[in-house]
Amino acid sequence: MITLKRTNSNHPDFQLLVRDLDLELKVRDGEDHAFYAQYNKSDSIKYVVVAYENSEAVGCGAIKEWDSQTMEVKRMFVPLKNRGEGIASLVLNELEKWAKELGYKKCILETGEKQPEAIQLYTKNNYKLIPNYGQYAGVEASKCFEKLL
Numbered sequence: 001m002i003t004l005k006r007t008n009s010n011h012p013d014f015q016l017l018v019r020d021l022d023l024e025l026k027v028r029d030g031e032d033h034a035f036y037a038q039y040n041k042s043d044s045i046k047y048v049v050v051a052y053e054n055s056e057a058v059g060c061g062a063i064k065e066w067d068s069q070t071m072e073v074k075r076m077f078v079p080l081k082n083r084g085e086g087i088a089s090l091v092l093n094e095l096e097k098w099a100k101e102l103g104y105k106k107c108i109l110e111t112g113e114k115q116p117e118a119i120q121l122y123t124k125n126n127y128k129l130i131p132n133y134g135q136y137a138g139v140e141a142s143k144c145f146e147k148l149l
Contacts (some may be wrong), residue, residue: 002087003052004094009045013057014075017050021077045074047102049094051087059087063095066108066134071099073109076118088121100149108146110136119143 007014051059059078063071073095078087099107109127111118127145136142 001053002058002085002090004090005050005052006094006098007048007050009048009062011048011050013050013052014048014060014062017057017060017077017079018075020079021075024077047071047095047098048075049091049098051078051091053082053087058082058085059091061088061091061095063099063107065104069105071095071102071104071107073107076109076121083117089125092121092125096147096149104149106146106148108133108144110142110144113141113143 005011009015045062045064047064048062049060050057059082061076062074064074066072073092076088076091078085078091096107107127108130109122110132111122113119122145125147127147130144130146131137132139132142132144136144
């Protein structure tokens, strides 16, 4: 059974999962990794969800304020051995619920075209493709999405 814990970016299980995420992204993103990495700092994120199966951390995600109406989904990750079990959707749904509880109206996010599993996850969870926002405007390899809460 999967349980979800709300915490922040100081949580050691979140930090371990993010380390693994960054290692995977370094390979997937290749030459583009340095560009994306600068926008994926995980320190001082107030809203983090860590998923557990028994006592093992098996997934994570975070949200941070983009503007007064919008939360940006960040640092979504499930280790390879745990993929395909619906963990990412559980984490994402909990983040959306939390954002709504905090009074936000929508979530936005950026992922890369080299991450087809992520694109599939967000599409399956009713995120709609939008024009690239902020620092991702004009970046061909980026795909941006939003969901009204």
